Amino acid sequence: MVAMTEGQKAVVSPEAVDFLTKLKHLPFASLLSGVLTMPSRITSLRETVASNMAPGEAALIEKHDLRIKRVTIGGVPVVVIEPPFIAPEKQHKIMFNVFGGGFTLGSPQDRAALITAAELGVRVYSPDITRSPEARYPVARDQCLAVYRALIQQGPPGGSGPIDPADIYAQGSSSGGQILLSMLIRAHMDKTPLPTAGLYLCTPAADLSGAGDSLVSNARDRDVLPGSFLWSMAQQNYPPLVDGAAAGGSFDDKDPEYSPVYYTGYEPSTFPRTVITVGTRDFLMSSGIRMYWRLRDAGVEAELLVYEGMWHGFNWDQNVPEAKKAREDVFSFLERRDITNKA
Amino acid sequence: MVAMTEGQKAVVSPEAVDFLTKLKHLPFASLLSGVLTMPSRITSLRETVASNMAPGEAALIEKHDLRIKRVTIGGVPVVVIEPPFIAPEKQHKIMFNVFGGGFTLGSPQDRAALITAAELGVRVYSPDITRSPEARYPVARDQCLAVYRALIQQGPPGGSGPIDPADIYAQGSSSGGQILLSMLIRAHMDKTPLPTAGLYLCTPAADLSGAGDSLVSNARDRDVLPGSFLWSMAQQNYPPLVDGAAAGGSFDDKDPEYSPVYYTGYEPSTFPRTVITVGTRDFLMSSGIRMYWRLRDAGVEAELLVYEGMWHGFNWDQNVPEAKKAREDVFSFLERRDITNKA
Numbered sequence: 244m245v246a247m248t249e250g251q252k253a254v255v256s257p258e259a260v261d262f263l264t265k266l267k268h269l270p271f272a273s274l275l276s277g278v279l280t281m282p283s284r285i286t287s288l289r290e291t292v293a294s295n296m297a298p299g300e301a302a303l304i305e306k307h308d309l310r311i312k313r314v315t316i317g318g319v320p321v322v323v324i325e326p327p328f329i330a331p332e333k334q335h336k337i338m339f340n341v342f343g344g345g346f347t348l349g350s351p352q353d354r355a356a357l358i359t360a361a362e363l364g365v366r367v368y369s370p371d372i373t374r375s376p377e378a379r380y381p382v383a384r385d386q387c388l389a390v391y392r393a394l395i396q397q398g399p400p401g402g403s404g405p406i407d408p409a410d411i412y413a414q415g416s417s418s419g420g421q422i423l424l425s426m427l428i429r430a431h432m433d434k435t436p437l438p439t440a441g442l443y444l445c446t447p448a449a450d451l452s453g454a455g456d457s458l459v460s461n462a463r464d465r466d467v468l469p470g471s472f473l474w475s476m477a478q479q480n481y482p483p484l485v486d487g488a489a490a491g492g493s494f495d496d497k498d499p500e501y502s503p504v505y506y507t508g509y510e511p512s513t514f515p516r517t518v519i520t521v522g523t524r525d526f527l528m529s530s531g532i533r534m535y536w537r538l539r540d541a542g543v544e545a546e547l548l549v550y551e552g553m554w555h556g557f558n559w560d561q562n563v564p565e566a567k568k569a570r571e572d573v574f575s576f577l578e579r580r581d582i583t584n585k586a
Numbered sequence: 587m588v589a590m591t592e593g594q595k596a597v598v599s600p601e602a603v604d605f606l607t608k609l610k611h612l613p614f615a616s617l618l619s620g621v622l623t624m625p626s627r628i629t630s631l632r633e634t635v636a637s638n639m640a641p642g643e644a645a646l647i648e649k650h651d652l653r654i655k656r657v658t659i660g661g662v663p664v665v666v667i668e669p670p671f672i673a674p675e676k677q678h679k680i681m682f683n684v685f686g687g688g689f690t691l692g693s694p695q696d697r698a699a700l701i702t703a704a705e706l707g708v709r710v711y712s713p714d715i716t717r718s719p720e721a722r723y724p725v726a727r728d729q730c731l732a733v734y735r736a737l738i739q740q741g742p743p744g745g746s747g748p749i750d751p752a753d754i755y756a757q758g759s760s761s762g763g764q765i766l767l768s769m770l771i772r773a774h775m776d777k778t779p780l781p782t783a784g785l786y787l788c789t790p791a792a793d794l795s796g797a798g799d800s801l802v803s804n805a806r807d808r809d810v811l812p813g814s815f816l817w818s819m820a821q822q823n824y825p826p827l828v829d830g831a832a833a834g835g836s837f838d839d840k841d842p843e844y845s846p847v848y849y850t851g852y853e854p855s856t857f858p859r860t861v862i863t864v865g866t867r868d869f870l871m872s873s874g875i876r877m878y879w880r881l882r883d884a885g886v887e888a889e890l891l892v893y894e895g896m897w898h899g900f901n902w903d904q905n906v907p908e909a910k911k912a913r914e915d916v917f918s919f920l921e922r923r924d925i926t927n928k929a
Contacts, residue, residue: 253797
């Protein structure tokens with residue numbers, strides 16, 4: 244259960260209080276997480292989550308009159324989401340979206356993809372990456388890279404040629420943030436030009452080694468799910484297998500391509516300007532904070548937006564005003580609409 | 587006791603681990619805080635804290651060859667701290683420093699004041715405000731305002747005339763942040779020009795109403811002191827008395843001059859550009875976060891710097907590398923040294 248004091252309720256919207264106080268965490272989550280997220284349980288977890296999310300996704304498609312088509316790009320299935328109106332200055336721009344869901348769940352036409360098409364007003368290209376445990380690291384990353392390379396080299400099928408990397412926004416949520424960052428690092432090491440219109444990391448999983456303050460401080464009874472549940476789900480399904488078994492000690496989970504917060508090659512001349520959002524209840528808050536410092540200290544233009552009392556992935560909620568506000572802050576950054584008066 | 591997991595230790599320096607794991611919180615702090623911080627106990631608390639801090643302060647004065655003099659400005663005693671070398675472009679600049687210490691403890695020549703003189707390289711003017719319970723709100727605020735007005739109207743004693751508000755930096759730590767913000771609000775309402783060289787709020791107490799997520803999440807066994815101890819100390823000594831007794835329900839603790847996060851008059855044309863620092867273990871983290879959003883959403887240029895694994899007031903530590911880094915980040919902001927490449 245998520246308990247809230249009056250002082251905690253006072254700093255968030257009534258809608259957020261309603262959402263949080265209705266959450267029911269599984270009892271004994273820390274004991275049961277390992278069992279509940281074993282590879283054999285993922286199919287049924289997916290069905291539960293997908294059926295919970297379906298009505299909201301259908302409502303978004305209808306509300307915003309979004310057109311959705313499935314294409315193949317670079318040999319990978321991709322969902323393309325198009326809003327009914329695209330402003331002239333955005334006709335050439337696209338959003339490259341990597342969905343989240345603990346590497347195992349989620350969908351390329353999830354709320355993040357749909358809302359971004361509607362509210363940022365651009366075509367969204369969302370690779371239908373293979374989830375875990377069917378595919379483990381680095382399969383999804385390599386699928387994203389294949390799509391990205393095809394977009395900047397040949398362009399989308401039926402389109403008017405290659406897309407300029409300067410016209411490509413990129414975003415990833417949670418596990419999608421890890422996959423996207425790993426793709427950008429791999430591209431950078433291979434001297435492939437990075438997408439530079441602007442990068443959005445929504446509560447990114449930038450460190451899969453288990454390091455971070457909020458993995459402890461927000462693990463229990465504060466976030467939308469117990470941290471142990473999400474952590475077990477990732478750890479049991481995503482890391483590469485060695486000789487058919489989970490890699491364990493033989494795999495370096497601080498490898499910079501796997502835990503991008505440890506990459507030391509970020510540089511302002513090639514890496515996109517970046518906005519990162521987290522909430523104070525978010526079990527990945529520390530991951531976002533540390534990723535911000537890694538970029539900023541490398542000289543990359545970066546903005547960290549920390550939302551009081553908000554949880555992991557609150558950003559895509561349709562009822563909570565803080566979520567709408569956060570999206571406005573993020574899209575303002577991506578559109579370079581400066582909201583402060585720099586003296 | 588502050589317990590740390592390996593994942594929490596991995597993201598801070600060895601010096602920070604050493605500091606945190608040696609902390610011993612009082613047992614039963616939440617039961618005893620009220621008794622330990624009663625007005626009658628403040629004198630002995632002050633003596634303990636002052637004798638703990640004295641060697642470090644003396645070492646700073648010697649190390650940086652700081653000159654210290656006591657003057658009277660606007661009828662208020664003020665400590666002036668001067669570094670041995672002041673760069674030509676900083677000869678006319680000063681730092682207006684409001685010390686912290688839960689409104690009851692602290693000193694105008696504390697580590698914050700001394701380090702700022704040495705590392706920012708400017709003369710620091712630090713009002714020796716009357717602490718609580720001897721003086722309650724708004725005495726210290728009004729003393730600061732008297733000093734500030736005298737500086738911009740007559741100038742310091744023996745100086746060369748009034749100081750231009752554009753040459754005045756201002757900073758306040760913790761309770762000093764509340765006093766300073768209240769002074770700025772009062773000045774703004776009275777049409778007194780605000781100091782505009784740059785404002786630094788170090789983990790500011792911007793909300794004295796009890797609202798905030800981190801007042802709960804970081805209250806116990808995470809921060810440098812139990813939140814209940816610092817909170818009781820403030821609540822028992824600082825609020826104004828009404829008819830000789832603590833104000834209780836008759837005093838609006840969300841009055842914007844008392845809890846500056848609720849002020850709606852911040853505006854970019856008059857308010858200084860502002861940098862705010864907090865740590866993820868900091869019981870006032872939420873206060874700093876919310877103050878950032880209040881300023882930013884009003885269009886004021888503001889920067890929020892959140893430090894992973896750091897505690898309330900870590901910034902002035904002499905041994906922890908994160909503290910030195912944070913000061914460099916803050917002073918870079920104040921000096922307008924842009925460390926990122928804005929495309």
